[in-house]
Amino acid sequence: MTPPTVVITSPGSPPQAPAMPAAGPLLSGLTTSRAASVSLPLRYMVTGLLFAVFAFGLATAYAQSFVDDVFLTPHLLAATHLAALGWLTMIAMGALYQFVPVVLDVPIFSERLGKAQFYLYLAGVLGLAYEMGSGRLQTVAWPAGLLVLAIGMFLYNMVRTLARVERWPLTGWFILAALTSLGLVVTAGFVLAVNLILGFVPLSQLAFVEAHAHLAALGWLGLLAVGVSYKLTPMFALSHPFNEWRLGRAIFVLLTTGVVGVFVSLLLRLGPVALLACWLVVGAGVGLYAWDYATMLRVRRRRPIDLTQQHNVAGVAGLVLTTLLGLALVLTPAEAAGHSRLQLAYAVMALAGWLGLTTLGQLYKIVPFLVWTHRFAPRMGKEKVPLLKDLFPQRLATAGFVGLLAGLVVAELGVLTGFLPVVQTGFALATAGTAIAATNLIRVVFR
């Protein structure tokens, strides 16, 4: 007997994004004709998870660097770049390869380019961490060059992809601003690396480092995290009614303006008043965003706060604390006692407390979803298939989250008080928590 024919049609166009109430439980998947193949984003995500464990492990092993008065020690630089590039940027790029086609309804310009870029980028991250960790700042130009090439390929791929977008939801604008920041970050980073040898730019190296780091964390990773949350949070939580544009437009303007202002103020050393003014603009954006995020959760129809939302709530708290620590830094003279501790506490809070927790939380949705759509979606309707939450042990995941969160709180206290055993304990806990998350998620991939 011939099986029945199944015909799928879509006679009408979906409504324009700005007019739609942002609500819906269905996530990005591979079954759309636009979506990238599963192996492209997953290679970035799996590698990023391993780098997360590596970065925290390095921070634990060299915890002394977090209590010394000497700022920017080799191991600190290595751990920071492993976190920013190996962990967070690696995962962010993988997520964009999966997220952009789905949210902005365009296929990735070239998946082959995305795969080739991965290996160059990986070599660049490893090389940079090695050279920095060895204290050979004069030779960071070669891995920096690899990174510029790899990120340049990524940006080219994204620009060619985004050129075809017809409708721009709020998330799309944040992605565009984040990618623009990334272009500036990598340019500034490469100029910095070359300038270490040639010294051709008559600007303070420290000013360069600070401006570069802020643009990376706030501009590239930060704007991306905020933008992505406007799509994923209402989707996961079934937030309704919620209009992303009501405060989102003002938040976008405040954050992008503030980030540019902070970058320029730091780079050109415009002074504490200009920096404070720019930071207050960032702070206003963060405050409004925290309010809007709370609104998304307040109007949610799906009442239980799941693991991803727990990470995200902690991440938004981390963002608010980052902003307050940044304000304290702006108001504290550089020569004041404890200034370098405050800087370190601020950096740890931004990279791990805000961006790290947020990234790991989103991976608990994205990775199982990718695997589910690849392995189980073709069987749906014919047989019982597992749910996303069935793909990994929830209790173990919660244990990992608690370990990471507790570790970060302890490490922050240790950094602020300059007490080495507390810093070591905190980072050890965070390493364990991240290792649990990495193991859990990588096991899903190989399930």
Add this chain to the structure above:
Amino acid sequence: MIDKEALMEALKNVYDPELGLNVVDLGLIYGIEQQDGTVQVDMTMTTPGCPLHESMLQGVGDALSIFAGVKRVEVRLVWEPLWTPDRISAEGRQALGWAA
């Protein structure tokens, strides 16, 4: 003609893998018609441009293909009226912890 209740019951095997709710309790099914061995389903997604739509639509088609006498299943993705959480059934709301 196949009993409509039986068709709806079969559609309860098609789940949103994130929420754990089936397409019927989610309120995604807008209509089912039958004629000459063809079953036509109008359904929507919870959000326009939903990335899972192809697997959900295919799942609905496959779930209805099990019935004897069905020669063709047509699944149409429609956007009017736009889905809202108010379409979720009482059972679905309970599963989501949404008492309102």
